[in-house]
Amino acid sequence: MAAPLFFPAVTIIGVGLIGGSLAKVMKAKHLAGVITGAGRSREALEQALRLGVIDKGGQDVRRAVEQADLVLLASPVRSFSPIVREIGSAIKPGAILTDVGSVKGGMVRALEGLLPPGVRFVPGHPIAGREQHGVAAATETLFRGAKCILTPTARTDARALETVKDLWAATGASVVVMDPDLHDQVFAAVSHMPHVAAFAMMNAVAELGSGRESYLQFSGAGFRDFTRIAASSPEMWRDICLLNGKNIVDMIDRYQSSLDLMKRKIQDGAAEELEDLFKQASDVRRGMQ
């Protein structure tokens, strides 16, 4: 796999928004010969074929990976272990396996334990998404300007890591290399816990009032912004919470301490200290965009 970057045969398991978008980039930039889509949903594969996102499609993931030089795991993260158990021994020695899962630490160790030595696994996580899902929403600009985290371990092949870096750089993403356990701490803080917080907020407010008198009818743009992520997939977030539970619970604790402190200042009528706490938050937030 020398320069220029080219994979004669690519297999994408899970041709949804992310897998489909990467396929589109690889086609547009001539980085791939034949792209095969694989996964459980025949409907999704047929749609991807119709849209020209993949060249071939099949529900037998083991057969789909046999010829591949690059295998991309882009199915729901809960499916990674069973899929790798199924396909591991069918992947060509020397081929690269990479993924786009939003949990890394323990998951990376588990997958490494399941793979035969010849398969070169490079764990990855592109920070991209949009409100729409599925291959119909896939676009070759999805990763442009986004970050893509790669989380190699001591077992990761250095040249395969460089190749996967080049692949993500070609999508327009900026690549960051990070320890897999640190990744899970960071994303518990900036993504996983905030999703739990948004779900919890919705449930706390939704039960107030009822029908036409529901409190929610008085919510403004701020509340809608705040809870937008509460519309996310319950299944996906259940899985993430189970796979990164320890870090998420730690972050909920940290968040609750911050909330407790503000609550106490409100109860005490401590105007100045409350303003200082709000100002600290407001200054950081204003610096963010």
Place this chain on the structure above:
Amino acid sequence: MAAPLFFPAVTIIGVGLIGGSLAKVMKAKHLAGVITGAGRSREALEQALRLGVIDKGGQDVRRAVEQADLVLLASPVRSFSPIVREIGSAIKPGAILTDVGSVKGGMVRALEGLLPPGVRFVPGHPIAGREQHGVAAATETLFRGAKCILTPTARTDARALETVKDLWAATGASVVVMDPDLHDQVFAAVSHMPHVAAFAMMNAVAELGSGRESYLQFSGAGFRDFTRIAASSPEMWRDICLLNGKNIVDMIDRYQSSLDLMKRKIQDGAAEELEDLFKQASDVRRGMQ
């Protein structure tokens, strides 16, 4: 003050985004004769004059209200009591005083206690805002499609209430009449507590990592949506928290219970119950937009 709706002399105290936008609507719809702006900031008044939002401006609020048929309090909510103490006896008998403050219950009772009997006070709260502040951001479309809550009490003059209803209806807002104490409960739930939660979230996450390694650099669109309201004015939210503290603390408690429940389910690895909780939130949120 019979139909058609017309106020020969209007005084707006605090010509910022809200006060300025209402002035613009009244000019565009020919609802006002002379509009006088009043407030502490000479700069803001000069800007409002230059922009043609007001016809006259003055820093002496007492003098500014003497001729007014309608007085609008649109300054920061903490200034309401001192201002009403100052202007109350200068307002013409029969004139209408209304406000746009985001707390009502105790504040309404306090203002009623300060006013002479001849002044007809109609408490109000338009649910409108935008990221920009100040009179330069004022627009006559700000209230279109928004809700405006009016919170009359047993002491509110029924005809003055109808007049203020008509005024807000003319802005394109839909008017809702609500008990002032219920208003404060509702807005603690859908606005005040979520702002505290966003401030607390920012503080909890901002302290993690440092400099170029700050966790925040990995935040995506979801986190930015979630914390957008944490960029709000610390002074304003300090005031709201002090004026509606009891309700806000109750809502923080309720929110923390909802968060605790999810935390326990994560710790227990209770997949199904966690998914149910997330699904409940996700279903309500998806139904909202």
